Structures are given as C-alpha cells and as structure tokens.
Amino acid sequence: MPELPEVETTCRGIAPHIVGTSIDHVLIRDARLRWPIADDLAARLTGQRIVSVERRAKYLIISCDDGFILAHLGMTGSLRITSLEDPVKAHDHWDFMLSGGAVLRYHDPRRFGSLHYIAGPQLQHPLLTSLGPEPLSEAFTGVYLYQLSRRRKQAVKLFLMDAKIVVGVGNIYANEALFAAGIDPRRAAGRVSLRRYELLAAHVKRILASAIERGGTTLRDFVGGDGKPGYFAQELSVYGRANQPCIGCHALLKEVRLGQRTTVYCSTCQN
DNA sequence: AACGGCACCTGGTCGC
DNA sequence: TGCGACCAGGTGCCGT
Numbered sequence: 001m002p003e004l005p006e007v008e009t010t011c012r013g014i015a016p017h018i019v020g021t022s023i024d025h026v027l028i029r030d031a032r033l034r035w036p037i038a039d040d041l042a043a044r045l046t047g048q049r050i051v052s053v054e055r056r057a058k059y060l061i062i063s064c065d066d067g068f069i070l071a072h073l074g075m076t077g078s079l080r081i082t083s084l085e086d087p088v089k090a091h092d093h094w095d096f097m098l099s100g101g102a103v104l105r106y107h108d109p110r111r112f113g114s115l116h117y118i119a120g121p122q123l124q125h126p127l128l129t130s131l132g133p134e135p136l137s138e139a140f141t142g143v144y145l146y147q148l149s150r151r152r153k154q155a156v157k158l159f160l161m162d163a164k165i166v167v168g169v170g171n172i173y174a175n176e177a178l179f180a181a182g183i184d185p186r187r188a189a190g191r192v193s194l195r196r197y198e199l200l201a202a203h204v205k206r207i208l209a210s211a212i213e214r215g216g217t218t219l220r221d222f223v224g225g226d227g228k229p230g231y232f233a234q235e236l237s238v239y240g241r242a243n244q245p246c247i248g249c250h251a252l253l254k255e256v257r258l259g260q261r262t263t264v265y266c267s268t269c270q271n
Numbered sequence: 272a273a274c275g276g277c278a279c280c281t282g283g284t285c286g287c
Numbered sequence: 288t289g290c291g292a293c294c295a296g297g298t299g300c301c302g303t
Contacts, residue, residue, distance in 0.1 A: 002296060003297090034280090034297090034298085058297075058298095072298090073297090074280090074296090074298090075296055075297055076281080091281080110279085110280045110281050110282085112279070113297090127298095127299090153274080154273075158275095163297090163298075171295090171296065171297090172296065217296075219295080219296065220282090220283080220296085222296075239296095259275075259276085260275090260276070262295085
C-alpha cells in the first residue's frame with residue numbers, strides 16, 4: 001500500500017479535479033471493503049459540494065458541505081480521476097460522478113481499504129483518535145522519539161511503524177530510514193540514543209519528502225490521482241534488495257522478519 | 272501498558 | 288502446464 005507519500009500523491013493528484021465540484025451521483029459497485037460501506041452513504045453524499053481534500057496519516061479526508069468523507073487505501077487501494085468512458089475493471093469498488101463530468105474512482109483488489117462518511121461540522125471518528133503526530137510536522141523530532149521510547153523493548157523498526165507514535169511510516173520507508181540513519185532495525189527502541197533518534201527523525205522527513213517529490217513508490221499497482229505510477233522505487237537502498245550489495249559498504253544485505261514484516265538491513269552499516 | 276500474533280483479502284511468483 | 292506455498296505497501300483487535 002500506500003504509505004504516506006503515496007497517499008499524499010493521491011491527495012495532490014485528485015484535489016484540482018474535485019475541489020469545488022459537487023457530487024452528482026455515487027455508485028457503489030462493491031461495498032465489501034475492510035468495513036462494509038454504509039448503505040446510506042450514497043444518499044447522504046449525493047448533491048454535496050466538495051470543499052477541500054487533505055491527508056491525515058494514511059487517510060484521505062474530503063470535506064463536504066455537511067460532513068467529511070474518510071477514505072483509506074489499505075494495501076492495494078488507489079483513487080484516481082477518470083471518465084465515464086473508462087471501462088470498469090474488476091475491483092473498481094466505487095465511483096463519484098462529479099459536476100463537470102469527471103469521475104473519482106476507487107480500485108482495491110485486496111479490500112483492506114475503507115470508506116466512511118462522518119456527518120456534522122466536526123471531524124470525529126474512532127479511527128482518528130489515537131494517531132501520533134505527522135512525521136513532516138515540527139512535533140516530530142528526535143527528542144520526541146527518544147522520550148517516548150524509554151524503557152521500551154520493542155524493536156525500533158516496529159516502534160517507528162506504530163501509528164500511535166508517528167503516522168505514515170510503513171514497511172518501505174521504515175526500512176529505508178533506519179538504513180539511512182545507520183540503526184539496526186532489531187535494536188530495542190529504548191536502547192537508541194538521543195543523538196541517533198535525531199538522525200532518524202531527520203532521515204524520515206528527508207526520505208518521505210523525497211518520495212512525495214517522485215510521486216511515491218510503485219511496486220506493483222499503485223497509481224496516483226492522475227493514474228500514473230510513482231518513481232521512488234528506483235531510489236530505494238534496502239527495501240526489496242535482500243542478498244544484494246549494500247550501496248555503502250558492498251556487504252550483502254540481510255533479511256529478517258520483524259512483526260511479520262520483511263526487514264532488510266546492512267549488518268555492517270547498521271548497529 | 273506493552274507487546275506479539277492473527278485476521279482480513281486477492282493475485283503474483285516461485286519451486287516442484 | 289498445473290498446483291500448492293508463500294509473499295505483498297496496513298492496521299484493528301485479541302490474548303498474555
């Protein structure tokens with residue numbers, strides 16, 4: 001899935017086409033997502049004007065006149081602007097037909113994504129309540145990571161991927177940031193120094209920003225709001241490169257499982 | 272409270 | 288060529 005850069009790319013890609021339009025028609029072809037799409041969602045959305053689109057964590061938040069649309073892309077979701085002439089494919093779950101003729105179409109083979117509508121002036125939802133800070137915000141710093149990690153025995157990679165600690169960092173970017181910071185992903189979070197957390201926070205910010213500039217990472221099927229893939233995959237230093245030479249020291253990269261997720265690192269450069 | 276593990280899905284790839 | 292095993296960008300929830 002989409003990690004933060006891919007969701008941000010989607011957000012920026014669809015925004016110019018949907019903000020200011022109204023939702024003329026909602027077509028739910030397959031309501032089976034992580035949670036079934038509510039039966040009344042189409043009726044509640046029809047006729048509303050789209051005021052803005054933003055990203056929070058890996059969620060897209062589409063603000064309308066009378067409430068908020070909350071969408072998550074799961075592992076294989078993509079949201080793009082298309083037209084009515086574009087043939088519908090398998091796993092195209094829903095369409096919003098917009099004034100002006102554009103269609104916002106959601107595609108998700110594995111169905112881990114979601115779509116909710118929250119009525120009212122306040123964006124409040126259980127899925128949003130315990131999220132940590134945005135990694136690209138000023139609240140996310142080395143000091144912050146250091147303070148929250150004291151006495152924690154969990155591997156630092158899992159700590160970094162915990163959305164209660166910081167949002168948006170998934171498996172790809174956690175691997176990359178830890179490599180860049182020279183930290184062994186297996187190291188207990190509580191045994192990483194302040195100095196190294198400062199390095200880690202800086203690399204997380206740098207790598208995410210760079211990936212956003214490249215339109216995200218496309219491994220298989222991710223496409224941005226314009227339907228085009230991202231180009232950050234060619235910049236990856238360790239993700240997907242187990243048993244290949246480290247770009248720094250040329251030793252072969254190692255692979256381990258941490259929290260059921262494949263973890264790749266250099267045992268020479270990371271400790 | 273913190274942590275590990277499972278579950279939810281489809282589809283692509285790999286080895287036999 | 289076919290088939291089963293395994294893996295994949297996430298995350299809520301369960302049990303310990």
